[in-house]
Amino acid sequence: MAVSALDRRYMAAAIRLARWHEGRTGSNPSVATLIVREIDGKPVIVGRGVTAIGGRPHAEPQALAEAGDLARGATAYVTLEPCAHHGRTPPCAEALVASGVARVVAAATDPDERVSGRGYAVLRAAGIEVDEGVLASEAARDLAGYLTRRMKNRAHVTLKLAISNNGKIGRRDGSQVAITGEIARNQVHALRARSDVILIGAGTAINDDPELTCRLPGLEDRSPVRLVLDTYLRMPARSKLVATARDVPLWIATAAAPDDPRRAELAALGVELIACDAHDGRIALPELLEDIAARGLSTVFVEGGAEVAQAFLTEDLVDRIILLTGEADIDGEAVNAPVTRTTVPEAFRPVASMRYGADQMDEFERA
Ligand code: AOF
Numbered sequence: 001m002a003v004s005a006l007d008r009r010y011m012a013a014a015i016r017l018a019r020w021h022e023g024r025t026g027s028n029p030s031v032a033t034l035i036v037r038e039i040d041g042k043p044v045i046v047g048r049g050v051t052a053i054g055g056r057p058h059a060e061p062q063a064l065a066e067a068g069d070l071a072r073g074a075t076a077y078v079t080l081e082p083c084a085h086h087g088r089t090p091p092c093a094e095a096l097v098a099s100g101v102a103r104v105v106a107a108a109t110d111p112d113e114r115v116s117g118r119g120y121a122v123l124r125a126a127g128i129e130v131d132e133g134v135l136a137s138e139a140a141r142d143l144a145g146y147l148t149r150r151m152k153n154r155a156h157v158t159l160k161l162a163i164s165n166n167g168k169i170g171r172r173d174g175s176q177v178a179i180t181g182e183i184a185r186n187q188v189h190a191l192r193a194r195s196d197v198i199l200i201g202a203g204t205a206i207n208d209d210p211e212l213t214c215r216l217p218g219l220e221d222r223s224p225v226r227l228v229l230d231t232y233l234r235m236p237a238r239s240k241l242v243a244t245a246r247d248v249p250l251w252i253a254t255a256a257a258p259d260d261p262r263r264a265e266l267a268a269l270g271v272e273l274i275a276c277d278a279h280d281g282r283i284a285l286p287e288l289l290e291d292i293a294a295r296g297l298s299t300v301f302v303e304g305g306a307e308v309a310q311a312f313l314t315e316d317l318v319d320r321i322i323l324l325t326g327e328a329d330i331d332g333e334a335v336n337a338p339v340t341r342t343t344v345p346e347a348f349r350p351v352a353s354m355r356y357g358a359d360q361m362d363e364f365e366r367a
């Protein structure tokens with residue numbers, strides 16, 4: 001059967017359903033399954049599933065359980081190739097075969113070497129018609145964290161910058177200045193909720209004393225791990241980040257000596273210290289991103305400041321850029337944005353552009 005416009009609409013719906021648990025499925029990607037069959041001559045969704053919080057069960061068995069006998073002869077829409085491995089749950093490809101579905105429409109192929117291509121092979125060997133790659137790039141955008149971790153062995157990096165109308169990101173003396181408004185702030189908190197890690201430099205952590213939590217009503221329990229790059233372990237024990245370390249995880253990446261007494265002091269307050277290499281006084285970022293991936297976390301949201309942003313850009317470790325441009329200028333001695341709407345590196349393509357009230361949001365992805 002050829003892939004139809006209706007197939008693409010169901011896949012788009014499955015991709016939206018998968019977002020429901022984005023950032024909440026641990027090291028597993030959040031994927032979704034829809035089971036669709038004809039009833040009285042019309043297509044009807046008879047089962048839906050999204051990877052459970054924590055990562056298991058997978059999407060497919062949940063959708064099949066809801067469909068029950070109606071799965072026989074139906075079409076399954078899956079945003080990721082169904083797994084073929086005996087992991088902590090039985091293979092989803094086999095569950096689809098056992099359910100009697102006639103056709104599987106899939107978006108992204110799973111790069112997990114236990115699965116890649118094998119999920120489809122199991123289905124085809126059982127006589128199921130398989131259409132791969134439907135809305136593959138749309139699904140891959142939401143799965144970017146998982147795909148980057150699997151394929152590059154490092155975490156996926158989103159760089160966010162709030163930039164004044166005249167291309168500045170703050171005052172040189174570090175005094176606080178509002179650049180964007182309420183809508184942009186809420187959008188940033190929503191982006192935090194979908195990330196595994198928020199990252200800032202020690203300078204920003206010390207100067208701004210931020211909390212870096214998601215404080216949107218109803219999403220307070222969705223704060224990701226907070227990570228501070230702190231080569232010399234300057235982070236004060238008396239800071240909001242450290243004070244809340246027992247409630248929301250706080251990791252500090254440092255090159256401080258193993259016997260540095262501040263390590264024990266911070267650890268006793270609930271901070272997790274990540275031993276890193278440093279070059280020229282800066283934490284080695286590629287190794288840190290590998291370390292984060294090895295810990296099962298896939299997405300890093302870089303929130304400041306200018307030096308950290310520049311370091312990620314210089315090392316070509318940025319996968320997505322989100323620029324929030326305000327309408328006011330920052331006058332006087334101010335810090336230049338390492339990148340603005342007009343100086344985004346050529347390797348990136350624009351993927352979204354919209355207004356957040358008086359502010360402008362531009363999103364770019366590595367092409
Ligand atoms: C699916 N459906 O909903 C998801 C899949 O540790 P395990 O056994 O849970 O396996 C993790 C792998 O399962 C993960 O690396 C990815 O390949 C796949 N994720 N597969 O069939 C799902 N979340």
Ligand code: ZN
Pocket residue numbers: 058059060082083084090091092093
């Ligand atoms: Zn599975």
